[in-house]
Amino acid sequence: MGPIPLEPIPLGPIPTARHPSDSMARVLSSQPGSHCPRVVQKEVQAGWGAALLLPLGIPAPTAGHPCSHRWASLLPWLGILAPIAGYPCSCRWASLLPSLGIPAPITGHPCSHHWASLLPPLAIPAPITGHPCSRCCAAGSTTLPPRTSEASTGLTFALCRSAGLGAGRAAQGWRTHAGGRRVLPAQYGLVFDAGSTHTALYIYRWPADKENGTGIVSQVEACTVSGPGISSYADNATGAGASLKPCLDKAMEIIPVEQQRETPTYLGATAGMRLLREQNSTKAEQVFAEVSKAIAEYPVDFRGAQVLMGNEEGSFGWITVNYLLETLVKFSFAEKWEHPRDTEVLGALDLGGASTQITFQPGVPIEDKNTSVFFRLYGTNYSLYTHSYLCYGQTQALKMLLAALHQGSLPAQQVSHPCYPKGYRENITTADLYDSPCVHAPGTASRAQTLTVTGTGDPAACSAAIQRLFNFSCGANTTCGFNGVYQPPVRGQFFAFSGLYHNLHFLNLTRGQSLSSVQAAIRQFCSSSWEKVQKEFPTEKRDHLRDTCAASSYTLTLLVQGYRFNHTTWLNIHFVRQVANIDVGWTLGYMLNLTNMIPSEIPQRVTGLKRSNWTAATVLLAIMLILIFSLLTVICCQKNPSGYEML
Incomplete structure (x- = not known):
C-alpha cells in the first residue's frame, strides 16, 4: 500500500486558535517551510499506529508536538471514524490515542480539529454551532471566491462546497455522502x-x-x-x-x-x-x-x-x-x-428550590420498598435507593429557617438572623414569610404584620438553627437519612449538582477540598460583616449575598448530618454543573x-449477507444446479443407451 497521492498545498504558519480551520489541509504532509517537522516517534511509543501511518507517507506523531494530530484527517481512509461532532475525544476514535502514544486533542488547540474539514463529504455530521471549526463551513457557501482561488482559501471551503453544505446546514447537522446524496439530518x-x-x-x-x-x-x-x-x-x-x-x-x-x-x-x-x-x-x-x-x-x-x-x-x-x-x-x-x-x-445528589433528592446503588438489599426503584437498561438490572424530601429544597428550607427564628423572637416584630451578615437589615411581611405549605404560621401571627430582620453573622448559632430543621433520629430504622426516612449507608462515588454545586462553587469549594477545609471556609465567610461582603462581591445581587452563608451552611448540614457523609466519604462527592457541555x-x-433512547434490552441484530456475498451465493447455486443436472443426465444415459438420442 503506497502513500495516498496528494496535490501540493502552499504551507504557512499553523492555524491560530481564532481561526483553527483556515489551513486544515496543510497538515496532511510535511513540506519545506512547514511548522510541522517530520519527527518519527520511537517505535515503543508509536505502537502499531506507526505501521499504519508510515506506509501512507505520514510520520508518526510526537506526543506534545503542536502538530501531533495531523494524521487524524486520514483516519476515515483507515476505516476509523472521526469523532462525532461536539465530542472531540469520543467513542472508539479516542481509544486509538493511547495505542498511538498521542494525547487526546485539546479544544481550541490550533492543530486539534483539522480533521473537521473532511467531515461533510465523509458522511460525518458537520461541527455544531460554536465548535472551533464550524464557522468556516457555515461561511463557505456564501463567501467563497471563484473555484480557481479556493486553494488559497483552504481545503475546508472546497470540501464544504462539494458537499453541498449551505450556510445553515453545517450548524444544523446535515449529513452528506461522498456522492452528494443527502440523508436524514440530526x-x-x-x-x-x-x-x-x-x-x-x-x-x-x-x-x-x-x-x-x-x-x-x-x-x-x-x-x-x-x-x-x-x-x-x-x-x-x-x-x-x-x-x-x-x-x-x-x-x-x-x-x-x-x-x-x-x-x-x-x-x-x-x-x-x-x-x-x-x-x-x-x-x-x-x-x-x-x-x-x-x-x-x-x-x-x-x-x-x-x-x-x-x-x-x-x-x-x-x-x-x-x-x-x-x-x-x-x-x-x-x-x-x-x-x-x-x-x-455513580450516585446522584440534587438540591432544588423545594426538594432535595438522593439516588444511588447501595451495597446491601433495600429494606424499605418505598425507597426502591428498579431499572433494566440495555440488558442490565439496576436496583437503586432513591428518596426525595419535599420542603427541603433550598428556597423552602431557608423560609422554614426564617419562620423558626421569627417564632422564637421576642419581641415578635424583631428577628435576629445568625446566618445573615452582621449589619444586614431588611423588612418583610408575615404574608410573604408564611405563603408556602412548607412554612406553618403560628395561630397568633397577623398576615399584615411587618417584621424587621437583622443579621448577626454568628456561624455557630447559624449551624445550630439549621440543624433544628431536621430530625436526625432514625427511630425504628437501623439506618436512615433524616426525619426517620430509611436510607442505607452511602456507597461509591457521587455527583452533586444544581444547588449543591452552586452554593459551594461561589466560595470556591468544589475542587475536592477536604470536609474540614470546607467547614472552615464556611465559618470564615459566615463571620463576615455586610460591609465586607459587599466590598468583596460588588457586582453580586443583594439577595444572593444575603443568603450565601445560610445556603452553604444548609448544604453542609444536609450532606453530612442529613445524608450521612463523613470525612472519608465526603471525598467521593464531585460537585459538577456540566459533563461534556451538557447540564x-x-x-x-x-x-x-x-424516547426509549436507552432500551431495556439489547436489540437483536438482524444479520444478512452483503451484496457481494449474495452474488457469490447465487453463482454457487447456479453451478450446483448445473452439476446436479449433468449428473442426472449421465445416470440416465447409463441405464438407457438410447436415452441420449431421446434426450
Missing part, C-alpha cells in the same frame, strides 16, 4: 424544566440514524425563562404560558423548519408544582392548561406536561449522570453499543427515558 428534542424558582428550556440533538435505538446526545442550548417558576403564576395562569414563548422562539431559530414538527417536546414540573397541587389542585390544573396551550401554538411534537414525582426526579437525575459518564452504555471500538464491563455507576439534571434522563 434529530432534536426539547425539555422544559419547570422548577419551583425558575423554568429552563433544554434543546438536545442526536444523530437521526442512531444505532440500536441509542444515540450520542449533545446539548445545543439552555434557555432560561424570565420570571419565577410556573407555580408562582397560580393567580395568573395565562402569565405562565406567556413566559415560555421567548425560549420557544429561540428554539425555533435553532431547529430547522423541516424538522420542527418531528421534534419531541416535553414539560416536566417538579416540587413547586407538587406543592401547588397539594395546596390548590384547581389552580395547578389551570397553570398546566395554559403552558400546554402556549407550547401547542408552536410547530413541535408536544407530548404533554406532567408533574414528576420525587422518586422520578431523583431517578432521571441518576440516569443523566451515568449516561453522560458512559457507565450505562458505551459505543465501543467494535462499532456497537454495549454495557461497559467492570464499571461502577447535569433530570431533564436529559427524562428525555432518554421517554
Whole structure:
C-alpha cells in the first residue's frame, strides 16, 4: 500500500486558535517551510499506529508536538471514524490515542480539529454551532471566491462546497455522502424544566440514524425563562404560558423548519408544582392548561406536561449522570453499543428550590420498598435507593429557617438572623414569610404584620438553627437519612449538582477540598460583616449575598448530618454543573427515558449477507444446479443407451 497521492498545498504558519480551520489541509504532509517537522516517534511509543501511518507517507506523531494530530484527517481512509461532532475525544476514535502514544486533542488547540474539514463529504455530521471549526463551513457557501482561488482559501471551503453544505446546514447537522446524496439530518428534542424558582428550556440533538435505538446526545442550548417558576403564576395562569414563548422562539431559530414538527417536546414540573397541587389542585390544573396551550401554538411534537414525582426526579437525575459518564452504555471500538464491563455507576445528589433528592446503588438489599426503584437498561438490572424530601429544597428550607427564628423572637416584630451578615437589615411581611405549605404560621401571627430582620453573622448559632430543621433520629430504622426516612449507608462515588454545586462553587469549594477545609471556609465567610461582603462581591445581587452563608451552611448540614457523609466519604462527592457541555439534571434522563433512547434490552441484530456475498451465493447455486443436472443426465444415459438420442 503506497502513500495516498496528494496535490501540493502552499504551507504557512499553523492555524491560530481564532481561526483553527483556515489551513486544515496543510497538515496532511510535511513540506519545506512547514511548522510541522517530520519527527518519527520511537517505535515503543508509536505502537502499531506507526505501521499504519508510515506506509501512507505520514510520520508518526510526537506526543506534545503542536502538530501531533495531523494524521487524524486520514483516519476515515483507515476505516476509523472521526469523532462525532461536539465530542472531540469520543467513542472508539479516542481509544486509538493511547495505542498511538498521542494525547487526546485539546479544544481550541490550533492543530486539534483539522480533521473537521473532511467531515461533510465523509458522511460525518458537520461541527455544531460554536465548535472551533464550524464557522468556516457555515461561511463557505456564501463567501467563497471563484473555484480557481479556493486553494488559497483552504481545503475546508472546497470540501464544504462539494458537499453541498449551505450556510445553515453545517450548524444544523446535515449529513452528506461522498456522492452528494443527502440523508436524514440530526434529530432534536426539547425539555422544559419547570422548577419551583425558575423554568429552563433544554434543546438536545442526536444523530437521526442512531444505532440500536441509542444515540450520542449533545446539548445545543439552555434557555432560561424570565420570571419565577410556573407555580408562582397560580393567580395568573395565562402569565405562565406567556413566559415560555421567548425560549420557544429561540428554539425555533435553532431547529430547522423541516424538522420542527418531528421534534419531541416535553414539560416536566417538579416540587413547586407538587406543592401547588397539594395546596390548590384547581389552580395547578389551570397553570398546566395554559403552558400546554402556549407550547401547542408552536410547530413541535408536544407530548404533554406532567408533574414528576420525587422518586422520578431523583431517578432521571441518576440516569443523566451515568449516561453522560458512559457507565450505562458505551459505543465501543467494535462499532456497537454495549454495557461497559467492570464499571461502577455513580450516585446522584440534587438540591432544588423545594426538594432535595438522593439516588444511588447501595451495597446491601433495600429494606424499605418505598425507597426502591428498579431499572433494566440495555440488558442490565439496576436496583437503586432513591428518596426525595419535599420542603427541603433550598428556597423552602431557608423560609422554614426564617419562620423558626421569627417564632422564637421576642419581641415578635424583631428577628435576629445568625446566618445573615452582621449589619444586614431588611423588612418583610408575615404574608410573604408564611405563603408556602412548607412554612406553618403560628395561630397568633397577623398576615399584615411587618417584621424587621437583622443579621448577626454568628456561624455557630447559624449551624445550630439549621440543624433544628431536621430530625436526625432514625427511630425504628437501623439506618436512615433524616426525619426517620430509611436510607442505607452511602456507597461509591457521587455527583452533586444544581444547588449543591452552586452554593459551594461561589466560595470556591468544589475542587475536592477536604470536609474540614470546607467547614472552615464556611465559618470564615459566615463571620463576615455586610460591609465586607459587599466590598468583596460588588457586582453580586443583594439577595444572593444575603443568603450565601445560610445556603452553604444548609448544604453542609444536609450532606453530612442529613445524608450521612463523613470525612472519608465526603471525598467521593464531585460537585459538577456540566459533563461534556451538557447540564447535569433530570431533564436529559427524562428525555432518554421517554424516547426509549436507552432500551431495556439489547436489540437483536438482524444479520444478512452483503451484496457481494449474495452474488457469490447465487453463482454457487447456479453451478450446483448445473452439476446436479449433468449428473442426472449421465445416470440416465447409463441405464438407457438410447436415452441420449431421446434426450
